[in-house]
Every structure is written in C-alpha cells, then in structure tokens.
Amino acid sequence: EVQLxxxxxxxxxxxxxxxxxxxxxxxxxxxxxxHWVRQASGKGLEWVGRIRSKANSYATAYAASVKGRxxxxxxxSKNTAYLQMxxxxxEDTAVYYCTTRVSQNYATPYFDYWGQGTLVxxxx
Amino acid sequence: QSVLTxxxxxxxxxxxxxxISCTGSSSNIGAGYDVHWYQQLPGTAxxxxxxxxxxxxxxxxxxxxxxxxxxxxxxAITGLQAEDEADYYCQSYDSSLVFxxxxxxxxx
Numbered sequence: 496e497v498q499l500x501x502x503x504x505x506x507x508x509x510x511x512x513x514x515x516x517x518x519x520x521x522x523x524x525x526x527x528x529x530h531w532v533r534q535a536s537g538k539g540l541e542w543v544g545r546i547r548s549k550a551n552s553y554a555t556a557y558a559a560s561v562k563g564r565x566x567x568x569x570x571x572s573k574n575t576a577y578l579q580m581x582x583x584x585x586e587d588t589a590v591y592y593c594t595t596r597v598s599q600n601y602a603t604p605y606f607d608y609w610g611q612g613t614l615v616x617x618x619x
Numbered sequence: 620q621s622v623l624t625x626x627x628x629x630x631x632x633x634x635x636x637x638x639i640s641c642t643g644s645s646s647n648i649g650a651g652y653d654v655h656w657y658q659q660l661p662g663t664a665x666x667x668x669x670x671x672x673x674x675x676x677x678x679x680x681x682x683x684x685x686x687x688x689x690x691x692x693x694x695a696i697t698g699l700q701a702e703d704e705a706d707y708y709c710q711s712y713d714s715s716l717v718f719x720x721x722x723x724x725x726x727x
Contacts, residue, residue, distance in 0.1 A: 540659075540721070598676065603711060604712075605667060605670045605671070606667060611664055
C-alpha cells in the first residue's frame with residue numbers, strides 16, 4: 496500500500512524557517528519524482544515545487560511564489576522527501592501536501608497519491 | 620488568479636448530470652498539455668479522478684468522465700449522488716504545474 500506521511504508543520508514567526516518531511520512507503524521511492532502542493536484555508540491548490548529522481552539528476556523546480564526561499568531535497572536511503580522553507584511570510588500559511596505519481600506516466604505530471612497534509616502557520 | 624479558469628460553483632439534484640469546465644489558453648491546454656482532475660472532499664486530501672484528459676484510475680466510478688477540446692477541458696458527472704458533493708480541481712501545465720481555482724459542487 497502506497498503511503499505518504501508528512502510531518503514538521505507548526506507555528507512559526509514571519510521571517511522564520513521550518514522543514515517539512517514526507518516519509519514514503521509502498522512504491523519505488525528512489526525512482527519517483529516528489530512534489531509539494533499547498534492549500535491555504537478556504538482556497539485552492541497551489542503547486543509549490545518538485546524534485547526528480549537520481550536518474551534525472553535530482554532536478555528541482557519551484558513556483559515563482561517560493562523560488563529562492565524554499566528548497567526541496569530527498570534522502571532515497573530513508574525514502575523521505577523534504578521541504579525547507581526559509582524567510583517565511585504570512586501568505587505561506589497553508590496545509591502542505593506531498594504527492595507523487597506511481598501509475599502510468601504522462602507528459603504532463605499528475606498525482607495519484609497524496610499525503611494527509613501538514614499545517615504550517617506563519618504568524619507573530 | 621489561476622491561468623485555468625473554473626466556475627466557482629455548480630449544483631444539481633440527485634440523479635442529474637453536471638459538467639465542470641476548465642478554460643485555459645494557448646500556453647497551457649491549447650498547447651497540448653494534458654488535463655487531470657481531482658476531487659477533494661471536506662477536510663481530506665485531493666483524490667485523482669481523471670488523468671490524461673479522459674482516463675479513470677481504478678476504483679473511480681464510470682459516472683465520472685473527462686474530455687478536452689482546444690483550450691478547454693470538462694469534467695462530467697452523471698447520476699449525481701450526495702457523496703459527490705466536494706471541490707473539484709483541474710490541473711495542467713503552463714511553464715509550471717498549475718491548478719484551476721476549484722469548483723464547489725453542491726448536490727441539492
């Protein structure tokens with residue numbers, strides 16, 4: 496059974512940092528790109544960024560809203576992906592989901608497995 | 620403001636058919652990028668409903684169908700049921716992965 500479990504959310508002051516983790520199981524983690532998607536309360540989904548597999552040079556990409564502040568990494572030995580968030584702003588307050596595609600590949604990525612999400616609150 | 624435009628809300632009575640549109644442009648859907656659809660029940664993570672414009676993952680009822688034409692895509696739900704009441708999002712690509720703003724489906 497595929498499982499994605501996020502952790503590390505919490506309350507942080509503006510300008511602060513937080514690191515989220517996404518522990519994966521039930522699929523070949525090392526061969527899969529891992530994405531982060533966030534959702535502010537009562538709002539829609541926003542793609543945050545992704546990290547590709549070792550075979551794809553661990554390439555990362557980010558949404559313009561977080562580029563330069565957020566960093567995605569992974570540890571294939573621990574089947575875990577990370578989202579390091581620096582210089583946090585109040586508008587970064589959201590539930591953060593990690594997500595991936597395990598099934599059939601498509602040119603435009605889609606997500607067939609999602610974690611339960613972890614809440615990040617940026618407030619003074 | 621998303622580059623993929625969805626109606627904020629749609630509604631229908633049990634048993635009826637509803638459609639949710641996802642309107643893009645020549646830089647996303649019109650450029651040939653696939654459209655995927657997700658269902659999000661209150662308080663839960665999104666669930667993949669349709670991938671590759673019109674394909675249903677295993678376990679998704681055939682009451683749900685997707686289509687794409689030109690710069691738009693649509694999600695159709697037939698035989699509407701109370702448990703279909705949820706938020707629905709389209710997703711594609713436009714310089715980066717993008718989601719539509721979401722549509723709240725109310726079952727009357």
